Amino acid sequence: MARRSPRRPMSLARQLLLLQVAVLALVIAAGTALGIVDQLRDSDDANRREVTAVAETLALSDSTAAALRSPDPTALLQPETERIRQATGVDFIVVMAPDRTRYTHTNPALIGQPFGGNIDRALTGETFTETYAGSLGPSVRAVTPVYDDGTLVGLVAVGITRARVGAEVAASLPLLFTLAGAGLVASTLGALLLSRRLRRQTLGLAPDELRRLYEHHDAVLHSIGEGLVVFGRDEEVAELVNDEARRLLELPDGPVRLASLPASLRRLDLSDATDAGDEVHLTMNRVLVVNRHPVNWEGRRIGTVLTIRDHTELQDVLGELDSVRGFAETLRSQAHESANRLHTIVTMVELGRYDEAVAFATDELRLSQQLIDRLMATVEEPALAALLLGKVGEAAERGVTLTVTEDTALGPVPTLRARELVTLVGNLVDNAVDAARDTDDPWVEVSVRQEDSMLVIRVADSGPGLSPDSLANATTRGYSTKSGSRGLGLALVSQVVGRHRGVLRAEPSLGSMLVVEIPLPPGGGS
Structure with missing residues (x-):
């Protein structure tokens, strides 16, 4: 039976892509959820302001106080409150006596029955809002007192049901999900482009492969008997100087600039480096053989390598x-x-x-x-x-x-x-x-x-x-x-x-x- 070849580890670029997509999906999902919650909160706040405004306007109307003083408040108030309800879009307007007896309601069958919400704060002269499960289900309502010549003659309660609030939020969900999906697609495409660029830069290697490559690379560079000085596109500062090069050129620790090299090496034209063969250069104490070779990648010159050998002896x-x-x-x-x-x-x-x-x-x-x-x-x-x-x-x-x-x-x-x-x-x-x-x-x-x-x-x-x-x-x-x-x-x-x-x-x-x-x-x- 043929042995299965070991599975090659996932490249760093692919791991980063999957991680980015997972993080982006999580962030966008959390943002969408927070957006829905925020929209619900904003809708509640808007509804509270709306029902409060309708309730206070109706309570301050002289016709409301006059109707409450009349022998049949329902006959005067029910048609008017229904017209206002339909015009403002609220779900119910209840005008009641201080003893909770309803004079108006969206459901006429409930007229004359006691109001089921809280009115204690309104009886003391305060306008307040609350969320309460009443006869039409949970609703955001405002309750305000009605005065006539300083005497409390009744109360007005105006509300919008939570079911309606939920329907409004649900109606906006397709747009919200569309925006979230578009954001996820755009983010995924960006992550994919970044992954492709990273794959080119890392040669499609996995993290362990990169680590081993670096360890071997570093060990070889610092153990070979020749000096190596590598310049990148920035020809003023060396990107790599191994131990042997520092010893032969008597360079201190830290970054090595072109100006710190011996005089004859400073005159080398690194931008036009070609394999010109070995060149003999003299320092104060050594005779060095130097070879400069361009480093090309995919047809582009990305640097220059100087190899240095000691020929003093x-x-x-x-x-x-x-x-x-x-x-x-x-x-x-x-x-x-x-x-x-x-x-x-x-x-x-x-x-x-x-x-x-x-x-x-x-x-x-x-x-x-x-x-x-x-x-x-x-x-x-x-x-x-x-x-x-x-x-x-x-x-x-x-x-x-x-x-x-x-x-x-x-x-x-x-x-x-x-x-x-x-x-x-x-x-x-x-x-x-x-x-x-x-x-x-x-x-x-x-x-x-x-x-x-x-x-x-x-x-x-x-x-x-x-x-x-x-x-x-x-x-x-x-x-x-x-x-x-x-x-x-x-x-x-x-x-x-x-x-x-x-x-x-x-x-x-x-x-x-x-x-x-x-x-x-x-x-x-x-």
Whole structure:
């Protein structure tokens, strides 16, 4: 026997629709009932005013008092009261003696019989109304005294039966129910439209499904290793920022505005977001790979998602790998040059030119050894000394003359790690060599020294130089992996400089010059 699939829970939109219809039906039914009660009350009030007015008018008439004084009040009053009753629409008019004896009545058979209602308050001179079950059934009646020269000569009672009141209310019920039905239909249609809109917004999910979806969504967003920043149609305030994004961007708790993001991210055009591939952006302490992707729903763009990955350590590893590759290239070129020199020396020896062979060998060795000895004596950081030596050979391999100035000298720098020194000097030299290669007489000059508690790195070259705007752009922008690198070296330099509250600036010289100044603690670098 096939198992029945579990019944899908009712969607939130349908539950809300049924609840709204039930509440609306209850409210409209209660309103209709209250309307009927209110109409009955208003009808009673109107009837009380009407019977009181008729009774007082008849009691104040001189003809009424005169008829009560006559030998046969019924003969005079019965035709008149019936005419008034028919004209005013009341159900009965009873004129009676103070002892309750009826002189008039709608039913002539009851004339002469005692009146069955209350008259005590009227006997004291008061006009009052009451609801009383008399000979014609329950009725709303008014009783008022009749005076003649200050003497109580009779009473007038005028009434409208409750059956008539009920018939009047019943006659208005179809209209009342029609209005209530129309209200219920209109309210139901409104609830249905709201339900359809809610169904689209909740994707037809049930409350439990929405709760589970939110819990899973929230758990995934805050547990994944990538940073996520989601902007909606309002591109000024992020709708969602997960924990990893706050950590990578060093954002505080609470709402995140676009203006609080790093400078390079603030310049992203979120309104025209396309899947442009990964872009590298630098913050003060990190190298971040950012991807922006539009979020579309039913053909409409409803937001933008930024995914952020930390590539700081990877960039450091790549930098070290580039340095190792540079050293390897330098060693390869030096080995090639050494082989050429060795072949030259051997040939000169074979030709018997011993003095020239010795002079050729010792001259090359002397120049190389002098640079090694000078750097090892004046630069206490071995990684920096090795970097400078390697860059000299690498520049020569690329046809550029790289000179390390005689005043280059640097003691221990406790505030900067060896990796940061290599990042600063290596990237400045690489950019300078690239710029100098396009000139007729390519050269680069490097100086690293301490001046008045300040680490100063100067790298000059024969290239065209950078304007202040170009330098600012090169030190802050990232690049897209789809379009290739666009000056990440100077951005990394700027990152280290900013981390240590230093300055990176361009200065005019014989060619162009970039200068880095980083403050040192007292005694640092000596």
